Amino acid sequence: MATEYIVFVHGVNTREEREVKTYADKLIERIDREIASHSSNITRKYIPLYWGDVNKPEEDKLLNKLKQSPTWKKMWFQEFREKQLMQFVGDAALYISRHVGSKVVIAIAEQLKKALPANPEPGDRMHLIAHSWGTVILFDVLFAARWDNPDLPTYESVRRIRQGIFGVKPEPLHGIRLSSIHTMGSPIAFFNLINVVSGEDQAKGERELTQEQAKKIATHDITPQLEALLEQLYNERGQKTLPWRNFIHPGDPVAYPLATIMPDLVDGKRQCLDIQDLLTSNADLSDFLVQSISRSFLALLHGGDAHGSYWESRDVVKAITQVILQEAAHPSTAVVST
Template identity: 85%
Template sequence: MATDYVVFIHGVNTREEREVKTYADKLIEGIDREVASHLPSLARKYISLYWGDANKPEEDKLLKRLQQSPTWKKMWFRKFREQQLMQFVGDAALYISRHVGSKVVIAIAQQLREALPTHPAPGDRMHLVAHSWGTVILFDVLFAARWDNPDLPAYESVRKIRQGIFGVKPEPLHGIRLSSIHTMGSPIAFFNLINVVSGEEQAKQIATHDITPQLEALLEQLYQARGQKPLPWRNFIHPGDPVAYPLATIMPDLVDGKQQFLDIQDMVTSNADLSDFLVQLISNSFLAVLHGGDAHGSYWESRDVVKAITEVILRETHPLAA
């Protein structure tokens, strides 16, 4: 029997605490309950990848040095700097470094190796759900050329991850077929800036952080394998989330010039926790930034996200069930 694997990867928690290993539990409960109410016979497995402790030692060292400075005590918003800002910017900077980035990748590869079948069934499907900086990690691991160097500690781990997903090089005809992508509070739109190079520079080389050549190859491979059906991609945006950006007008220019490989939709989640009056009051004020951390983490408990992801899974599995 074919199985639907729903794989989650967290990002940075812009509230005070980091994500914990149970970060996706409420979203999983919502999706599973919704799936069971429509198609209880569907075989499904949920996999929550966790990398949140890989960067912490280096960030702790940096914070300790900062706190030793007599100037640090004079800074405004110290708690915000030490927690939310340090986590978001620190995780981004550390992951870009190949040393710490390798630790993240190796941890993810080990978890996938334990959770996914060695020999998947022909009809198995994979749905990727990525939050925040996790979307950057996901696409970087799958498609960036910077991991193609055999001398890197994470080289073998990256190769194993890519082998597990159908359509991803170096063995595009092996692995579980990707059936949908879901991004939540994603800053991946900024990858478009990597392509801003002159024609002369582009002719010489491709940036090692550029995800677009291999992502485009995957989408074309999937398009053919899916009977010329575009891949569903839902991008969730809370209006108060300062990290979330639209993708529907960005990705076609980046990887899908013919606009045929992707069915990508930006979906704005509701402000159920705020009255209309409060939304109007804070949306263009500094209060919106203060509320942004809560907005950035809201997707894990959002009814809108549960409904949209479930609809895609059901449609991909059994068109008449959605």
């Protein structure tokens, strides 16, 4: 029987504490309950990937050096600087560094190796659910050319991650077929700024970069390999578009719309993608209380709660479950190579 593999990638907790290994438990429980209430014959496996402790030693070193400064104690918002801001900006800066980013890649690769089958069934499907900076990590690992150098110590780890998903180069016919993408509180719209050949450029006749060109002049550009994946899946799914749901809480300062951005980023393959921006809300009264000051700086104090709210959102549970049920009810046949 086919299995739905539901993979989670966490981001940065913008509140006071780091993400823990149980970060996805509530969302998993609610999705599982929702699926079970609609269908009893769907086999599913949940895979929450964890990288939250990889960057901590480097950030601790930086914080200790900052505290040695005689001006540190005179600075405002110390707790905010030490926790929320350092965690978010620090994780971003460290991941861009290939040295620390490699540790994240290795951690993810090892977990996927243990969780995914070596010989998947032809009907198996994968659903990717990523939050915050985790969306950037996910797309960078899967599609950026900066990991394609065989001399890198992480080359095999990246290759193993990409092998797990059908349609991803360098072995696009290997792995489990990707059936949906879900991004929560994602800043991935900024990838459009490093898209070397935009949709407007392509409309003027300029060609998209080849994989070899991307390796040389655009190592962070995800467009060439993302377009290749979309085309492979589109053909393999019988010209059925890939569902992508992008969840945005209105008070989340990290979340940005993607429905108007991604068509330009993957201009040549926009017909392969069904992407929707979906607004969410908190289950408690906090949104109602903040609504009256939503356009003021004070609303940013609510931003951390908004950014982490997706893991308990009824809106998220409902939308993700709907996509999984639709994909299970109308499967497309793919040949999976092992």
